[in-house]
Amino acid sequence: MLVPMSRGILATSTARLAPGVSVADVREAWEGAYAGERFVRVLPEGYFPRTNDTTGANTALMGIAVDENAGRVVVVSAIDNLVKGTAGAAIQSANLALGLPEHAGLPVNGVAP
Structure with a gap:
């Protein structure tokens, strides 16, 4: 998408679902895949991110x-x-190579109001 913004990337991706896959199956798969990832968050149902976030x-x-x-x-x-x-x-x-916590020095919350 081309939009007037100072920085960030907003991507919309789609994929075909296998027959019989439900909304709950999809959410469960995504939430399970990223459950332990500090830097990836699946938003609650009905919410979509903005680059400012x-x-x-x-x-x-x-x-x-x-x-x-x-x-x-x-x-x-x-x-x-x-x-x-x-x-x-x-x-x-560098954190991983030096044996530091992977998240050291990296913010997980945006700073936009």
Whole structure:
């Protein structure tokens, strides 16, 4: 999407669902996959991220919906490309290489009002 914003990436992704997969199955799979991840948050049902929500944070936010008529899952994700981008990845990698906690020096909450 091309939108007027100072920074951040907002992506909308879709995928076909296998027959018989329910909304609950999709949410359970996503929440289970990212349950232990400090820097990835699946938002509650009905909520979708804004790039401002991630400004200044090393966090990826995801909102998930199912379009039952089309048989597709829709995921809207947002990151701050300055922090979650290469700069944040470098700090995260250095932390791991040096035996420090992976999250040291990396904020998980955005700073936008």
